[in-house]
Each structure stands twice: as structure tokens, then as C-alpha cells.
Amino acid sequence: MRRIDFKEVPNLESNYPLFFQESYSAYEKTKGWTVKIFTDGSAYIPIKIKQGKFIKQAQCLYPPVCNGNRLAEQEEKIFFEKIIAFCKQKNVCHFIIPPLHYTVFNTVPVESYYTELGIIVIDLQKNEQELFKAFSTNYRNEIRKAEAENLEINFDNSLFASFYSLYKSTHQKQGIYFDSEQELRNLIECLGENNCRIAVVRKGEEIYGASLFLFNANEAYYFQSGAMDNCPYAGANKLLQLEIIKYLKKRGVERYVMGGYRLGDVSGTKYDGIQKFKMRFGAEIEKGFHFYTKITWRYSLYKNLLQLYLKLRGIKQNTTGLNFRYK
Numbered sequence: 001m002r003r004i005d006f007k008e009v010p011n012l013e014s015n016y017p018l019f020f021q022e023s024y025s026a027y028e029k030t031k032g033w034t035v036k037i038f039t040d041g042s043a044y045i046p047i048k049i050k051q052g053k054f055i056k057q058a059q060c061l062y063p064p065v066c067n068g069n070r071l072a073e074q075e076e077k078i079f080f081e082k083i084i085a086f087c088k089q090k091n092v093c094h095f096i097i098p099p100l101h102y103t104v105f106n107t108v109p110v111e112s113y114y115t116e117l118g119i120i121v122i123d124l125q126k127n128e129q130e131l132f133k134a135f136s137t138n139y140r141n142e143i144r145k146a147e148a149e150n151l152e153i154n155f156d157n158s159l160f161a162s163f164y165s166l167y168k169s170t171h172q173k174q175g176i177y178f179d180s181e182q183e184l185r186n187l188i189e190c191l192g193e194n195n196c197r198i199a200v201v202r203k204g205e206e207i208y209g210a211s212l213f214l215f216n217a218n219e220a221y222y223f224q225s226g227a228m229d230n231c232p233y234a235g236a237n238k239l240l241q242l243e244i245i246k247y248l249k250k251r252g253v254e255r256y257v258m259g260g261y262r263l264g265d266v267s268g269t270k271y272d273g274i275q276k277f278k279m280r281f282g283a284e285i286e287k288g289f290h291f292y293t294k295i296t297w298r299y300s301l302y303k304n305l306l307q308l309y310l311k312l313r314g315i316k317q318n319t320t321g322l323n324f325r326y327k
Contacts, residue, residue, distance in 0.1 A: 014216070014217065015068050015217045015218070016044075016065060016068060016216075016217060017062055017065070017216060017217060017219050018191075018195055018214055018215065018216035018217075018219070018221070019035075019046045019061035019062040019099075020037065020044065020046050020062070020065075021195070021216055023190055023191045023192065023194075023195050024061075024190070024191065024195070026190040027186060027187050027190035027191060028048050030183075030186040030190065031183065031186075032050055033048040033049065033050045033059075034048065034049050034050070035047070035048045035049075035061070036048075036049065038083055038086070040079060040082055040083075042066050043064040043065060043066040043071055043075070043079055044064065044065055044066070045060065045061075045062065045063065045064040045065070045079070045083065046060075046061040046062055047059065047060055047061065047096070048061055049092065049093055054298070054302070055094050055095075055298060055299075055302050056091075056092075056093045056094050057093055057094065057095060057096075057097060058087070058092065058093035058095070058096045058097070058295075059096065059097045059098070059099065060096060060097075060098060060099050060105075061099050061100075062099060062103055063076060063103060063104075063105050063106070064076060064079045064080075068217075070106075071106070072106070073106040073107055076105065076106045076107045077106075077107040077109075080107065080109045081109065084096075084109055084293060084295065087295050088295055088296070091296075092295070093295055094295050094296045094298040094299050094302070095292060095293060095294055095295050095296075095298075095299035095302070096292070096293040096295065097292055098290035098291055098292065099290075101117070101119060101259050101260025102119065102221045102257045102259070102260075103119060103257070103288075104117050104118070104119055104286065104287065104288025104289060104290060105288050105289045105290070105291065106288055106289075107289065108289050108291050108327050109291065109293050109327075110327060111293060111294050111327070112291040112292060112293045112294070112326070112327050113291065113292040113293075113324055113325070113326055113327075114289050114290065114291035114292070114324065114325065114326075114327055115289065115290055115291075115319075115322045115323050115324045115325070116263050116287060116288070116289060116322075116323060117260055117261070117262070117263065117287075117288060117289065117290045117322070118260065118261030118262075118263050118285040118286060118287045118288075119257055119258075119259065119260055119261060119285070119286050119288075120257070120258040120259055120260070120261050120275070120278045120279060120283045120284075120285060121255055121256065121257050121258070121283060121284055121285075121286050122245065122255070122256040122258065122281060122282060122283045122284075123254070123255065123284065124220075124245065124248055124249050124253055124254050124255060124256055125254050128246060128249065131245060131249075131282060132242065133282075134281075134282025135238070135242075135280065135281055135282050136280040138280075139235070139238045139280050139281065141235075142233075142234045142235030142238055143235045143238050143239045143242055144235070145233070145234070145235050146201075146233050146234075146235035146236055146238070146239040147235075147239065149203065149233055150203065151201055151202065151203050151208070151233060151235075151236055151239055152201070152202055152203065153199060153200070153201055153202075153239065153240060153243040154199065154200050154202065155197050155198070155199050155247060156198060156200070157188055157193060157196070157197060157198050159198050159200050159207075159210070160184075160185065160188065160198060162200060162207045162210060163198045163200065163210035163211075163212060163226065164181050164184060164226075165226070166207070166209065166210045166225075166226030166227060166228065167184075167210065167212070167224050167225065167226035168181075168226070169226060169229075170225070170226040170227055171226070173229070174270055175270070176270070178224075179224070184212070184224070188212075191214065194216075195214060195215060195216050196212070196213070196214050196215075196223075197212075197213060197215075197247070198210060198211070198212050199211050199213070199240060199243065199244050199247070200240070201236045201237060201239055201240040201243075203233075207228070208227065208228045208231045208232075208233060208236040208237070209225070209226065209227040209228065209231070209236050209237040209240050210225060210226055210227075210240075211223075211224070211225040211237075211240055211241070211244060212224045212225065213244055213248075215248060215251065215253055217253075218252065218253055218254040218255060219253065219254070219255045219257065220248045220253045220255065220256045220257065221256075221257050222256070222257065222258040222259055222278075225237075238281075241281055244256075245281075258278040258281070258283060259274075259278065261275055261279075261285050262275070262320065262321025262322055263285075263287065263321065263322075263323075264320070264321035264322060264323055265320075265321060266320055266321040269320050269321075271320060271321060291327075
């Protein structure tokens, strides 16, 4: 087995995804994480690490990449076998958790707790006419009406306060976790306009919806968003996404990842509505896996203590539409 080295983030070419870039590493440092690049000499993977009092956890930020391209399934399998062995030998961490829902893996390492998962992706290599035609009929009609009402789209990171107010209220209403104001301010400050933008849809001084999206090289991510309750224009946030798509195309972005897709039955849940909203933009589902991998015995103890804590607090983990099991 070849030795795997790791080095500080990242002196990699700018054509690698956002999670390989120094700007993203700077953001993670504001949360107490250190991002490192692991390599076997040809492929690279970004992993962030945090040392606690008892547990050192790691998170894969993106699948391994070679010359800017994802590895094939068998190559990825071998890569993970080597890097997990390295983590055990060098005490890099006690366990590895999956990335945000902007990417999936082609394979699952042994001794992992895993599930199938999809991600929602819009192929921006199509021309604007093809992209718009792929929207649902209702979306297209609502967008035309919003345009006729002279709704405007602004790209302006200084509109953070308006964005955050809508984002927070939307997530509170849906009962979904939301990031703190300072955390998102740190994100925008670290990434800057070259990797991060706020877009809003408005008419005059009234802002009806806002979105924060991230991008680098040929890939972009729908990160966070919020919308006004009882918006008088049904097409406001659809128009917002259309203009974001046009903005990204002009920057040469080829893929717009709108988040995760739970492949099981989510009927009647909040995930059902969220997934349908995104899919109607002409998106496709890319399927793969997310996994939690044990590196040392401390992970088993940590997991048992976590489950006890959640039980005592009456907190239930929502795994609707997921099928976690051990390999």
C-alpha cells in the first residue's frame, strides 16, 4: 500500500471545487475546524478535522478528485481503503462523517454506517432556452407573470440583513435548523464575491425572497434561502432561481447542485415539498452514498453517548426517506 501524505490546504489549481480552496478553509477555521488535503500522489480529497476533549472527528468535504475529475467507482474504493488505513495508523481522527448534501460517493468503505442518497443537479451546459424549457409549465408561467409585474433581481452581498431575516424566519416556520448570523457573515467574508453571492428578488423596496449560493470553477451550490410569507407574486422565487442560473452560466459554471434528495418515501413531509420545488427547475437526480466510518473504538462509545443524550432530551433524528445500515 502506498503511503498517503496530508498537507495544509490547499495549493491546488483553482479549477478544483470550492471545498479545496483556501477561502473555504479560512471559513472552516472560524468554526474551529482545520481543513487538510489528503493525497496518494495522484488523487486528492479535502477533509476537515476538529479536536474535542474526547473525540477527534473528521468530515469528508468532497469525494476524491484527480486532475479535476471524480474517480471511477473502483478507484474511489481503493482510495478510501488506503486513506482509512492511514487515518488508523496516524490517529488522524476517531471517525469520519459525510459531507453536506452537495455531493455523494460512488462507494462505501467497510465498517461504515451508510445510506443511499441523491443530489439534485441542474446541467448548466445547456443553453438558456433549453434550461427554461425544462422548467415545469407552471414555473414558466409564473415567471413570465413576475417579469410582467417588473420584479427585479439584485446580486449584492451587502443585502445580508434582508437575506438573513428571510432565511431565519423561513427555517423557523419549517422547524429546520438554521445557521447563526455570525456564522453566515463569516462565510461571506471569507469566500468573498468570487465564491459567494446573495441574490434577492424585489419590487421597489420590498424584498420577497433571497438566496445565498456558493461557486468555484465549474460547480455551484444552492446554499441557503428564505422567502416572504404570503408573497403576492407566486413566481418571485422561481424568477430568482432563473436569474441565478443565468448568472452562473455567464461565469462558466457547468453544474448547479441544489441539495440532497432522499430516495425513500417522504410523502407528506417537509422534504417532499422542498424536493419537488427544486426538481421542477428541470433538475436531475444523481445517486450515490453517504456514510459514517469508524476509525477507532472511541466512535462506538461516542455514538452510544450521543444516542443516550438525544433520548434524554427527547430529540429524534429524522431519517425519513433514508435507509441507514451497516456494512
